[in-house]
Amino acid sequence: MSAGFDIFEVKINYYSASSVFVLTMLWGFITAFLLTTKGYRYADFMFVTNRLTSHLANGLFLLTMSFLGSLTASLSPFLIRVIIFIYQDEGHITEDFLMSAQAHEFIIGFATAFLYLLVFSVLGYLFGMLIQFNKALQVIIPVVFLGGLMINSGEQGMIISIINFFMMESSFVLFTLKMIVSILVIYLSTILLTNKMEVIR
Amino acid sequence: MSLAKINMDDTIKKLYLFKLNSYSGVFTTLIFLQIISIISI
């Protein structure tokens, strides 16, 4: 952003770590999705296993992924702050949330990141499994998603309403409840829906 | 029943550890992605 006077120019740069979080969530989704593809599922074949053990092991893996992903993403603002300092070329940092934020805010930020990442991971896992189950869903799911963006439920599209349901929640306790319930519902329905599917298919 | 349960826990644990080792490439990608988005800020 810049405000030009005839002889003065003011440039304001806004920095935040949001993009790191967004990319990490995308990573979680894609990785979980790919866990369900054939190459990955061969591993399960090497052990004497059934669909449920495979699901549970994958669940643990998704938990680990989400933990490590959100841990690194939550620490990234500090590294970004250091990098901004090194490359700020004569500029000023006039506002720095690190200075005013409390320790518990970072911890809750980390927990929030973890929940978001986990919900994206189980979603990726669900979609991946569904597509393995029936290839036609490869087309149907994106269509339903795009349709959901457009179909009105109230004022906004359905998908937007769902996103707002989580993102506009300003109470951490309620947010955590919503998230945990959603994660369990998505994960359990993945298990139930693919229960009858062979390990290798 | 209890024997089956122990076996299942054991299998899950083995399978999980196997996945953690085999799919560690997943975390390399995470690091690359995060570093890219950190330096492109």
Place this chain on the structure above:
Amino acid sequence: MGMLIILVIIGLIVYFMKKGIDNKIIRSNSKGLKWLFLGYLSILVLSVPVAFLLPIETESLKGEIAKGDVVHEQDIYIEDALLKGEIEELVDKNKTELWAFDYENDVLNIEQKAEEFYVAVYLEETSEYTEMIEATYFYPRLIVDEWDFSNEVSPIRVELKNNSLNIYEPLSVTINHGEFEMGFPMSQFYGESKMMGRSSSSSMGGQILYLKVPEGLEIGDDTNVDIIKVE
């Protein structure tokens, strides 16, 4: 940037697909990756104390919380005081630049050598000086949002050539400043929401030049600035 991300993601997917099938390669890398991850994590952890030790300039820039009106009020205040002849007190209180020139002619042209800015020229005839011109420049205040960048402003240039006093525009100044915001997802519960877009305001005071000239000095016809006479 957006394009880059998409390319990275496509690359990612291809990479994953390959690696996932070719398990041997992944396993042989597994130990190296552990170190890579630990290395990355330790850089991140190390940056926590470093980030808190970095100097921050907020305090020095903030002063009293400044608003756009301050600039306007300051201009009116200076204008009033100058017309009342309270220049000495103003010089004590404000950041100024002073030039003094020996001058023996009876006629003086005051010429502005740049078109794109406005400078208010105050002229006081004084018996103190007989063969001298004194020019005092008041630095304008520059306020961006609530930050006071007045110290970054560079002055106009004033030169005396033959029988004309030339005023040149100040060196162009670019003020870079950054704001490090609490991003998503922390901002969901803490910090004010920036989702509705940001607004930024900036205002700068006027350019003021105060001239003290010998009594009876005539202003020449080549003068191209508005002159406010101080009685």
